[in-house]
Amino acid sequence: MAEFSDLDGFRTLLGQLPQIDEAARTAAAARNDQLTKPPGALGRLEDIAQWYAGWRGDARPRISSPQIIVFAGNHGVAARGVSAFPPAVTEQMVINFRHGGAAINQLARAAGARLDVHALDLDNPTHDFTQGPAMSQGDIVAALRTGWGAVDAQTDLLVVGEMGIGNTTPAAALAAALLGGDAGKWTGRGTGVDDAGLANKIRVVTEGVVLHRGQGDGLETLRRLGGRELAAMVGAIARARMLRIPVILDGFICTAAAACLAHTIPDALDHCIAGHLSVEGAHGPLLDALDKQPLLALGLRLGEASGAALAIHVVKAALECHSGMATFAEAGVSDA
Numbered sequence: 001m002a003e004f005s006d007l008d009g010f011r012t013l014l015g016q017l018p019q020i021d022e023a024a025r026t027a028a029a030a031r032n033d034q035l036t037k038p039p040g041a042l043g044r045l046e047d048i049a050q051w052y053a054g055w056r057g058d059a060r061p062r063i064s065s066p067q068i069i070v071f072a073g074n075h076g077v078a079a080r081g082v083s084a085f086p087p088a089v090t091e092q093m094v095i096n097f098r099h100g101g102a103a104i105n106q107l108a109r110a111a112g113a114r115l116d117v118h119a120l121d122l123d124n125p126t127h128d129f130t131q132g133p134a135m136s137q138g139d140i141v142a143a144l145r146t147g148w149g150a151v152d153a154q155t156d157l158l159v160v161g162e163m164g165i166g167n168t169t170p171a172a173a174l175a176a177a178l179l180g181g182d183a184g185k186w187t188g189r190g191t192g193v194d195d196a197g198l199a200n201k202i203r204v205v206t207e208g209v210v211l212h213r214g215q216g217d218g219l220e221t222l223r224r225l226g227g228r229e230l231a232a233m234v235g236a237i238a239r240a241r242m243l244r245i246p247v248i249l250d251g252f253i254c255t256a257a258a259a260c261l262a263h264t265i266p267d268a269l270d271h272c273i274a275g276h277l278s279v280e281g282a283h284g285p286l287l288d289a290l291d292k293q294p295l296l297a298l299g300l301r302l303g304e305a306s307g308a309a310l311a312i313h314v315v316k317a318a319l320e321c322h323s324g325m326a327t328f329a330e331a332g333v334s335d336a
Contacts, residue, residue: 002145007137007219010144014265017241025054034327048315049322055246055271060323063316066113067155068305069236070097070104071147071162073229074125078166082201084191087125087165094119094163103302107309118150120228129173130207133224143228147235157315158240161250161305162229169201171256173208173225175282178218178263179289183209186282218263230257237261241271248315250308251278255286262290276300276307
């Protein structure tokens with residue numbers, strides 16, 4: 001069971017987050033300097049390997065047990081016409097995930113990753129955040145606990161993603177509330193709304209941000225403007241940190257959820273890397289605000305952890321090079 005029963009208990013846990021193992025990272029850097037390649041020749045792969053080694057406490061690690069978790073939730077604000085699809089699609093897609101028919105099922109298999117799907121009270125959408133808080137204290141704590149408990153302690157690389165019709169709207173509201181600026185900067189077309197739909201969506205985000213502005217930290221902002229699947233991702237990301245499991249963040253919605261952690265505890269995302277840059281226009285500025293440089297930019301906008309699942313291959317490759325390559329001494333190659 002999760003080690004907290006209310007938001008304050010979760011905040012207390014966040015204050016106890018472990019830090020990177022500097023000795024392991026330093027040892028990994030020393031090994032990197034001796035590998036049979038010119039210095040820096042593998043670019044960001046070298047940085048990724050050393051970052052990963054530091055979080056796992058192992059100067060020569062490999063990845064053997066990646067886990068992908070997709071959380072699904074429904075949103076009361078969807079009734080405001082902010083999505084091109086009806087909320088019933090959320091449950092239909094969850095069934096598709098569980099039957100192995102979605103893109104994420106194929107990407108998880110290709111990456112050799114375990115895939116888990118958690119549907120969070122789909123028959124009980126969150127409240128319309130333009131009328132009041134999206135979630136009660138009990139709602140958000142239950143969602144955080146679901147995410148916390150979904151992480152397998154044997155996992156050595158975690159990807160979190162989401163499914164929820166209308167959830168680019170709470171993601172945009174969270175970004176606007178946490179980072180400021182006009183709602184239009186953070187609000188995109190999501191599932192493909194037309195110009196009138198986009199204008200309506202911007203109005204809805206603006207109403208929510210105005211109503212809840214200045215009401216608390218990142219977690220309280222998440223409670224007021226977010227959703228169950230976003231909160232579950234937050235719980236999973238925090239649990240991974242407690243277990244020293246590196247995390248690959250997915251697209252705009254996942255990153256908006258993660259931003260709530262960063263605005264509660266400044267270094268809460270040090271164990272996270274951005275898997276990709278989606279074509280949702282606000283994703284890039286949000287990553288910039290969190291100082292996260294994406295690994296991939298493939299024009300994706302699917303969600304369901306798809307971009308981060310693809311990035312598993314990049315992180316695995318970084319570790320294979322770092323831990324599998326010979327050093328100059330081992331290979332009998334001159335390093336002069």
